[in-house]
Amino acid sequence: MCCTGKCARLVGLILLPSAFICMIANLLLFFPNGQQLENDQISLQVWLMGGLIGGGLFMLCPSCSAIRAGGKGCCGNGCCGNRCRMLNSVFSSAFGLVGAIYCTSVASAGLAIGPKCRVDGQWEYPFEDLGTGNGSYLVNQTMWEICEYPDNAVMWHVVLFSMLLAMGVVQLVLCGIQVVNGCLGCICGDCRESKDDESGL
Secondary structure, eight states: OOOHHHHHHHHHHHHHHHHHHHHHHHHHHTSGGGOOOOGGGSOHHHHTTIIIIIIIIHHHHHHHHHHHHTSOOTTOSHHHHHHHHHHHHHHHHHHHHHHHHHHHHHHHHHHHHOOOEEETTEEEOTTTTSOSGGGSTTTOGGGGGGOOBSTTHHHHHHHHHHHHHHHHHHHHHHHHHHHHHHHHHHHHOOOOOHHHHHHOO
16 A cells, blocks of 8 residues: 555655756756847747746645655644645645646747747747648757757757656646645545654655
């Protein structure tokens, strides 16, 4: 039998680093190829901060709550304390679901529209109207050369938004698992014995 407390702690320990990965990836998107641009030269999807807000700040609360649900927490030991922590993690994870959905939505839009770069002396979205399939810039890498500046702007954009999309999906799944796990823990309690609770897992 998988203990709800151990599961909650594992979920929290995975969510926490994923939140920092999202925040770092989003911050790097502001500096394509390590170069500083003017505010109007940065794409809208970067300014929406799906990774910094949705996958990052929104995920700190559910991750910490899940970790605490797997430990002693502020509600004390025993059956009542465990149920209190689990109930708190359910609401926090539901809050995290909102952040994960926001992160994946912004990342998907960023990949679909493509980067904002300089083409023939003008800043624009050169891949915005190309659609999907074989005509997509994601498939045909020879099209990336259309961006004159910044260097490697397309690769920078694709790699970092792909990371945000992947992390957002992982967070979405984990928060969903913790909502179910937290409900089970709140109703049924934790299967761990007291000596297991003192060990942290």
